[in-house]
Amino acid sequence: MVQTTSGAGTRLRTFERAVSVRIAESALALSGVLDLEQLHGWLAARKRQEVFDVRRVAFDEMRKWSRASETGNYAHESGKFFSVEGLSVAVSGGPVKEWSQPILNQPEVGILGILVKEFDGVLHCLMQAKMEPGNAGGVQLSPTVQATRSNYTQVHKGRTVPYLEYFRDTGGHRVLADVLQSEQGSWFYRKRNRNMVVEVSSDVEVLDGFCWITVGQLHRLLAEYDVINMDTRTVLSCLPFSAAGIASLFSFGGDDFQSSVIRSLSEDNGSLHSAGDVLSWITECRVGNDVATKLIPLAETTGWRLGDDVIEHETGAFFDVIAVEVSAGNREVHGWCQPMISPHGTGLVAVLVKRISGVLHVLVNARVEPGYLDVIELAPTVQCAPENYEHLPPEARPAYLDDVLEAPPDAIRYDTVLSEEGGRFFQAQNRYLVIEVGDDEHEDVRQDFRWLTVHQLTALIRHSHYVNVQARSLVSCLHSLSFAAPGGLG
């Protein structure tokens, strides 16, 4: 599988187009080990079997969690997992320059890993139908492994994490993606997970609750509400998804939307800005924003009411911190308590896209969030909970929000409600939108916005600190609009 240079006896590897071709082939496959109908049947059965009870409790009712008397922080008795602390923030831009807030501090790096394997020549992903306490709609499709280090070093003395060994020791397997990526920078302090895709060629036992699914099937399910969970979306976005080398598989010479997405997957078709100019713009945005953050005791946050069963902002905006008790059937442990972040209302996560010379470009925003390690990350055009702006002046209204809210129906290319991480966030749903605008619209954009191709985003996602978790979700959504068209190509 590895191409080598032509010299005799060489040990060197050269650029491998083969991987992206195999991913494209899997994206074209709407049928695999299971067909779509069987897949839906399996998911429905899992939803019936996974019986969870999630109940709100008071903070002092959380077993194994306690509040430190000096700081007011909430922490697990093991000192592991995560804690709820305070963060003070000072930024140079934006309508609000200084604030403090509760934040989840989870310094340990977890693993989000998808195991892939070929069946009949087509790559399949081993997915788990998994319930998380915060999930809207119950069970969602999660990666093969989704584990904090505390999980897999078994702090809670539960069962071992299945399939973990493929990701902890990749020797003998083929690593298709492996990168540390940030998560919600407004709710997590510098949290990162290791996003991995590992290909195995040996036999793999399929445990109860797991299923082999093609990329095309995952893309199809990504059009449904609350089926593909956040961890799956971010790991999928890290795949070396490309149109390079697939010309023989697929004709995309047209001037339709789908062809523009496929062209946008390949560097060869060009981009409005060169790769160097994009990196320079990111550097400029990092230097141009001063962000000072400091972990503080939760008790010292200002503007937040620290109640017995809820921590909430005085204005009622943003989010609450709550406590839940979970009774679970088949998890590593048979029930637990934990704090969760419960955001208000359904958020809006949207990109404007347009075809420039036939190549799809995405309007991204260099966005400051206090939990980022390196000042800014590229975010969707609009990422907000519209409710949060009600008590702020009109000039604080997010840029391009009206373009999104007033988009005509025939400009909407993707529109699905998806959940954020159900292990930390309670019923955190966002409406994810891809909205096409005319080639002549928004030619001049603000300094903190740029039109990039999907390929440029995919290239940045190979590295840490560049593309935020919401934008990575939308990259997966855009990938789903490329090869697997509604109506079926598989």
Place this chain on the structure above:
Amino acid sequence: MVQTTSGAGTRLRTFERAVSVRIAESALALSGVLDLEQLHGWLAARKRQEVFDVRRVAFDEMRKWSRASETGNYAHESGKFFSVEGLSVAVSGGPVKEWSQPILNQPEVGILGILVKEFDGVLHCLMQAKMEPGNAGGVQLSPTVQATRSNYTQVHKGRTVPYLEYFRDTGGHRVLADVLQSEQGSWFYRKRNRNMVVEVSSDVEVLDGFCWITVGQLHRLLAEYDVINMDTRTVLSCLPFSAAGIASLFSFGGDDFQSSVIRSLSEDNGSLHSAGDVLSWITECRVGNDVATKLIPLAETTGWRLGDDVIEHETGAFFDVIAVEVSAGNREVHGWCQPMISPHGTGLVAVLVKRISGVLHVLVNARVEPGYLDVIELAPTVQCAPENYEHLPPEARPAYLDDVLEAPPDAIRYDTVLSEEGGRFFQAQNRYLVIEVGDDEHEDVRQDFRWLTVHQLTALIRHSHYVNVQARSLVSCLHSLSFAAPGGLG
């Protein structure tokens, strides 16, 4: 100069080989606006003209600097520039797991910028012959602009920084490199500078102390002791240096060392590890090392003697912090005081290299330094002050140190003493070495080492947090061994 796709009316840019060809052409030019003899004459004249007096003083004699009574930290009265604080460090690997130390805290991002321009079709760099108080040998060649934000926002009310406008507003110019890079992670807390190369086509006035120099001339001077300063070396390493497209300029079909360096500049010639495997290894090293750092009051560091005119380790090892008074001729201000770090002895910065299937590979080390923002950066094979290991047990001796110290003379491909940043470090000299080993040596390396091509390092240097400042210097040295051979090709 910008290539576009062939479609009519396209506004898109595609991958530009032209830049690397033009850089290679400049690297081949040993004669430019000046020839080498004129250049040496100009440098010698600058050394005579730049009259500095650097004198050690006691800490309380430093004008405009003071010691905070509570913390013992030293800071400038403006609150700008940098401060001397303490850092407590706990790491999971290495012979010493916990320590504290003095550290320079310089949160503001400075600009290191080289302005380039074509003369007679050959790119030239506008270099400054500049004296810094810590420089060994007096004047060294520095980038066009080398300025902290405090410098260029004129905290010290001195003269304006010449040529700064080309880097603060790049509109209308062409940006060849623009990336935030770390500096010494053992002496600086998360310091980063913006490394920039900007091409201008309009006329540029050449001020006193500045000179247009080809890349080939800079490479030639890089073989001399203490001529090319650290800031120049790091900025040069950020150039998109490549052998792509230069086959027509240069024949490199041989099995000699130089041909292996040139082959190593191009992705097309392959590498021992794929790009994806290298990124996965870096991710693994980041996850596998726990590093906890915390700024503490300088007065609370343990194992350090805080004297009136020196801060030194109890063992006499590592480095001192000292205070100097500088009397300068033509700097932005006419004299100042500042603290400096004064390391002990000449350090050793060396890479082992070898030809694998005719392509040069460099043995790099994923190294933890407490000042890095993201756990590890790729460092040379060996980077140490041998003296510092004298009070540590033998197993603490750096890996591969003996390969470097015992290398036969004919294996040494580069051997020059170069200074580190003379604005913060006093007489900090390292011996930079490139040492070739046989193809069959060190096939199995430790988990924290890998054999990479020069191209792979150059690709990583486009991004932050990957390649440390010592390794970036050596990448520039390796570049200097590619096109411009001793004996002259220009």
